[in-house]
Amino acid sequence: MDTPVVLITEELSPATVTALGPGTEVRRCAGTDRAALLEALPEADAVLVRSATRMDAEAIAAGTRLKVIGRAGVGLDNVDVPAATRAGVMVVNAPTANVVSAAELTVGLLLAVARNIPQAGAALREGHWQRSRFTGVELSGKTLGIIGLGRIGTLVAQRMRHFDMRLLAYDPYVQPGHAARTGVHMTGLDELLAESDFLTVHLPRMAETAGLIGFEALQRVKPGVRLVNAARGGIVDEAELYAALKEGRVAGAALDVFAAEPCTDSPLLELDNVIATPHLGAGTTEAQARAGVAVAQSVRQALAGRCVPEAVNLRTGTVDGELDPWLAFTEQLGRLFTATAAGLRGKLLVKVAGEITGHDTTALELAALKGALGSVVEGGVSYVNAPLLARERGLGTELVTAHDAVSHRSLVTVSGALPSGEVVSVSGTLDGPGPAGRLVEVCGFAVDLALGGSMAFLRAPAGPGLVGAVGAALGGVPVDALQIAHGAPAANTGDEVLLALNVGRPVPRELLDDAALRIDATRSWSLDRAA
Ligand SMILES: NC(=O)c1ccc[n+]([C@@H]2O[C@H](COP(=O)([O-])OP(=O)(O)OC[C@H]3O[C@@H](n4cnc5c(N)ncnc54)[C@H](O)[C@@H]3O)[C@@H](O)[C@H]2O)c1
Numbered sequence: 001m002d003t004p005v006v007l008i009t010e011e012l013s014p015a016t017v018t019a020l021g022p023g024t025e026v027r028r029c030a031g032t033d034r035a036a037l038l039e040a041l042p043e044a045d046a047v048l049v050r051s052a053t054r055m056d057a058e059a060i061a062a063g064t065r066l067k068v069i070g071r072a073g074v075g076l077d078n079v080d081v082p083a084a085t086r087a088g089v090m091v092v093n094a095p096t097a098n099v100v101s102a103a104e105l106t107v108g109l110l111l112a113v114a115r116n117i118p119q120a121g122a123a124l125r126e127g128h129w130q131r132s133r134f135t136g137v138e139l140s141g142k143t144l145g146i147i148g149l150g151r152i153g154t155l156v157a158q159r160m161r162h163f164d165m166r167l168l169a170y171d172p173y174v175q176p177g178h179a180a181r182t183g184v185h186m187t188g189l190d191e192l193l194a195e196s197d198f199l200t201v202h203l204p205r206m207a208e209t210a211g212l213i214g215f216e217a218l219q220r221v222k223p224g225v226r227l228v229n230a231a232r233g234g235i236v237d238e239a240e241l242y243a244a245l246k247e248g249r250v251a252g253a254a255l256d257v258f259a260a261e262p263c264t265d266s267p268l269l270e271l272d273n274v275i276a277t278p279h280l281g282a283g284t285t286e287a288q289a290r291a292g293v294a295v296a297q298s299v300r301q302a303l304a305g306r307c308v309p310e311a312v313n314l315r316t317g318t319v320d321g322e323l324d325p326w327l328a329f330t331e332q333l334g335r336l337f338t339a340t341a342a343g344l345r346g347k348l349l350v351k352v353a354g355e356i357t358g359h360d361t362t363a364l365e366l367a368a369l370k371g372a373l374g375s376v377v378e379g380g381v382s383y384v385n386a387p388l389l390a391r392e393r394g395l396g397t398e399l400v401t402a403h404d405a406v407s408h409r410s411l412v413t414v415s416g417a418l419p420s421g422e423v424v425s426v427s428g429t430l431d432g433p434g435p436a437g438r439l440v441e442v443c444g445f446a447v448d449l450a451l452g453g454s455m456a457f458l459r460a461p462a463g464p465g466l467v468g469a470v471g472a473a474l475g476g477v478p479v480d481a482l483q484i485a486h487g488a489p490a491a492n493t494g495d496e497v498l499l500a501l502n503v504g505r506p507v508p509r510e511l512l513d514d515a516a517l518r519i520d521a522t523r524s525w526s527l528d529r530a531a
């Protein structure tokens with residue numbers, strides 16, 4: 001396999017590259033240079049971005065080899081996650097890496113806007129010792145209205161409690177118990193706006209929140225309120241804020257984020273009662289190291305073809321290391337299922353039994369689906385888009401678990417019913433000899449063959465001379481193992497047997513047809529080595 005190319009499009013901590021390890025080729029381009037980005041993406045297996053690189057549908061489509069987009073930070077408003085999902089590209093972020101830094105910056109901005117610290121410092125540098133001009137207000141005893149009580153909002157609340165502030169929050173999605181534990185009183189937005197001396201915004205930017213603090217909200221604020229936004233630009237309407245600041249209804253604003261970034265020419269920057277920072281919330285050595293390393297580790301896993309449970313567009317639980325080999329194995333079973341069923345209809349049932357059920361096996365359902373769809377869907381199937389592709393084809397999936405795997409320590413079975421009602425199933429286990437895992441059942445026939453590489457199967461009436469006839473038909477195809485399998489006791493396999501073969505190279509269709517003809521096979525199929 002070629003060394004995967006990881007494209008880094010923004011300034012990331014040096015620890016990020018170290019965490020990517022030696023098995024990747026790191027390339028760089030400026031994510032804000034659209035032409036350079038679109039030119040570099042077709043050769044990238046992974047792209048690492050922060051908030052300034054627009055990974056929209058066009059950029060994702062340009063990344064024809066792309067397997068993963070790593071966002072070294074929280075916000076994903078610059079990544080078109082649905083477009084990535086459709087393209088089978090995993091999206092990973094580092095949702096907690098910079099929250100403490102963002103909360104600490106918010107505390108700094110609250111203090112700065114209360115005490116005019118940047119303005120006073122700038123005046124002093126210009127030679128003006130002006131004490132009364134920069135008289136501020138205390139935080140103690142005032143009410144802080146927190147809009148969005150998620151990770152950062154909560155950290156801000158925890159910190160501002162120690163400034164003796166009364167804490168209100170508006171967040172319709174937060175459980176009252178959580179707020180109470182943080183010492184915050186939940187209110188409606190109107191009440192919060194009317195009562196707060198300071199407002200701080202900690203929402204994601206999305207359709208519902210864009211412009212939330214606009215004309216109407218700013219009409220309802222307590223006169224003289226001071227506002228901090230270190231979340232996302234555009235949640236506070238900049239033109240309306242400008243008007244409110246000019247009027248004095250809002251006494252001051254501290255802004256770390258802007259609707260369009262970089263932003264150096266906003267009229268807001270001309271106002272004395274506005275202080276501003278250039279999107280510095282995550283700008284600490286610690287946050288950058290944490291975000292870069294977390295995302296690099298996820299990217300490595302994704303490039304190794306593993307499930308990354310932290311991926312935002314992946315439907316799975318935690319994946320224990322012990323489950324890793326079962327993922328690839330179950331994918332193989334999924335491929336064999338499709339070859340055996342000669343199609344996919346209705347529902348794919350994934351049964352996991354035995355010791356591995358001690359782990360969260362949700363990912364095995366995805367693995368089976370990925371394998372089952374892989375050979376029949378054009379354009380690449382990944383853990384990410386497999387559920388979507390299945391839904392589009394009307395294919396359902398169900399995972400069932402059982403403690404007891406009967407004669408194996410652990411067993412995975414992938415099965416489904418054909419329109420005729422016939423049930424197709426394939427079962428295998430990783431227990432026992434051989435690294436590839438063993439195929440132990442095919443449609444009720446008990447086999448014991450290595451699963452992997454190329455295989456061929458013929459279902460035919462029992463009788464003498466089967467092996468010789470098949471051997472003669474396959475001619476020069478090297479046969480590593482051949483078994484005549486009989487139906488398991490409870491299986492409805494009639495008087496038929498299954499000839500199952502491990503072969504050294506794919507069996508050409510015409511040779512398999514010839515073999516089938518010679519033994520009156522009712523069905524024959526093959527599985528080629530996975531690409
Ligand atoms: N300035 C920076 O550098 C910086 C750094 C980190 C994060 N951020 C931004 O800060 C914001 C908050 O980050 P977080 O990690 O706390 O996110 P989070 O998801 O933990 O919290 C967001 C909260 O907003 C609430 N919410 C969503 N829609 C709402 C609505 N319509 N009304 C009220 N509440 C609503 C959610 O219930 C959630 O509790 C994000 O936009 C993130 O991108 C900025």
Ligand SMILES: O=C(O)[C@H](O)COP(=O)(O)O
Nearest residue numbers: 050051052073074075282
């Ligand atoms: O969403 C985030 O993580 C912050 O806004 C930080 O963005 P940045 O990585 O571009 O600094």
